[in-house]
Amino acid sequence: MLQELLAGAVLDAEQRLLARPFASVEAAARAHAPALDALAALAPADRVKILAEIKRASPSRGALAAITDPAALAVSYETGGASAISVLTEGRRFHGSMTDLEQVRAAVNIPVLRKDFIGTPYQVFEARAAGADLVLLIVAALDQATLLSLHELIHELGMTALVETHSGDEVSRALDIGASLVGVNARDLSTFELDPNLFGTLADKIPSGVIRVAESAVKTAADVAHYRGAGADVVLVGEALVTSDPIRTLSEFLAV
Numbered sequence: 001m002l003q004e005l006l007a008g009a010v011l012d013a014e015q016r017l018l019a020r021p022f023a024s025v026e027a028a029a030r031a032h033a034p035a036l037d038a039l040a041a042l043a044p045a046d047r048v049k050i051l052a053e054i055k056r057a058s059p060s061r062g063a064l065a066a067i068t069d070p071a072a073l074a075v076s077y078e079t080g081g082a083s084a085i086s087v088l089t090e091g092r093r094f095h096g097s098m099t100d101l102e103q104v105r106a107a108v109n110i111p112v113l114r115k116d117f118i119g120t121p122y123q124v125f126e127a128r129a130a131g132a133d134l135v136l137l138i139v140a141a142l143d144q145a146t147l148l149s150l151h152e153l154i155h156e157l158g159m160t161a162l163v164e165t166h167s168g169d170e171v172s173r174a175l176d177i178g179a180s181l182v183g184v185n186a187r188d189l190s191t192f193e194l195d196p197n198l199f200g201t202l203a204d205k206i207p208s209g210v211i212r213v214a215e216s217a218v219k220t221a222a223d224v225a226h227y228r229g230a231g232a233d234v235v236l237v238g239e240a241l242v243t244s245d246p247i248r249t250l251s252e253f254l255a256v
């Protein structure tokens with residue numbers, strides 16, 4: 001499933017490249033106003049921080065929310081106290097788009113993550129050209145040389161990579177490329193199985209100085225407390241926010 005999602009996302013980017021050549025996207029990326037400092041926004045603090053996700057649908061859960069105005073939802077997230085916003089730009093299974101990312105970027109003043117299945121430099125340039133401050137890199141989807149080169153490109157463009165892992169070996173691979181922001185996804189992206197205890201078993205492998213993000217499987221404030229107790233600096237939440245009143249839900253989560 002993960003390789004299928006990556007192949008589809010890369011193919012879709014190749015289609016966009018036909019209309020917008022590489023050189024033009026690279027030039028737009030390099031000319032864009034500088035990225036916001038995501039490491040500062042997500043830095044460890046005396047309270048948990050929330051990376052709030054805009055997610056219409058997913059392979060594991062199907063349709064979640066129509067989200068006709070992603071910019072308005074992003075403003076609610078910012079108002080509710082989110083520290084950064086994740087925008088799913090994958091179109092086939094998550095029903096997201098680069099337009100969503102551009103609209104969200106224009107509406108808020110906090111860092112914005114391009115959450116997608118990134119495998120090529122073109123996708124990274126697209127992210128920056130659309131105003132992204134962060135880009136997701138999924139360790140399980142990439143060989144180490146590609147992971148390293150995409151990570152370097154993200155940094156060269158002034159952005160931050162959220163390097164996502166799902167095992168001790170993947171955490172080591174993330175640290176080997178110098179990741180400053182490491183996510184542990186409770187969701188196995190091949191089987192969709194959720195393990196809310198995985199973050200707790202891997203958190204100790206992530207040294208202080210690296211920001212720890214717990215991803216997925218948050219439904220209630222107790223789930224946020226569970227991750228916080230296990231050492232999460234940041235919790236990434238999608239479904240629980242798009243299927244509720246986000247400002248109320250964020251206030252419950254941030255009270256942890």
Ligand SMILES: O=C(O)c1ccccc1NCC(=O)[C@H](O)[C@H](O)COP(=O)(O)O
Nearest residue numbers: 058059060061189215216217237238239
């Ligand atoms: O959510 C899925 O079904 C999914 C399937 C395959 C690859 C990625 C997938 N989701 C991406 C994410 O990791 C989540 O959107 C994110 O962590 C938020 O999760 P949640 O709060 O459980 O919606």
